[in-house]
Amino acid sequence: MSARRPPQWPSSVMFITSPRYHYSVPASTRFYLTNGVALPIHPPPPDLNFAVHPVVRIRSISHPAHPARGQYGLFALKKIQPRTHIMDYIGEVHCQDRPNSNYDLSLFRSQDGVNVGIDASVMGNESRFVNDYRGIQGKPNAEFVEYRTAAGELRMSIWSTRDAIKKGEEIVVSYGKSWWLNRNSADPPPTLGGVISPAYAGYHGLG
């Protein structure tokens, strides 16, 4: 079998389907995160032969009124039922400050102050392309949900909300106001109130 990457996957980013643990994660934290399950250490072996996700696609965004135009987003290839587990947010699990990453999500904060993040800037899956709803839709149609896999590994997943996601619709979550307020990036923050540009309202990226 030949190696398969999702369509539009950037060549500079490693495509992975399970988390990689950075050396900055202390052994005790890692034990908590994995429930004692033995997992690969960083740097990981190359991953080959992945299946392309059956329900989501990465699309480039060209609509002039989209706040992330010129970038990519995650879109529903087919209708997604309400309250459905779409995929896990996969990346490098770490305990560092990474204020310059646009792909770093908080996974866990321990009582003794250890912050664990999932950073998909250099490795990840399609979920790294999920945009924040602000300026795109009136509310998120998906949300982050923490859970443990059957093997006991703590993960962050993306679920549809109580409404179905239409075929062709962009899948958008809320990063949270603090994500936008704490960023060092030069990117302009979207309207934190979630106002959609009238020029973009009603547009669905695959149309």
Ligand SMILES: C[S@@+](CC[C@H](N)C(=O)[O-])C[C@H]1O[C@@H](n2cnc3c(N)ncnc32)[C@H](O)[C@@H]1O
């Ligand atoms: C996790 S990435 C999402 C995928 C990104 N659009 C891409 O093509 O790689 C987060 C970045 O996407 C952009 N972004 C996400 N949601 C946005 C929004 N509602 N308005 C403007 N930019 C957004 C910002 O540049 C942000 O730093």
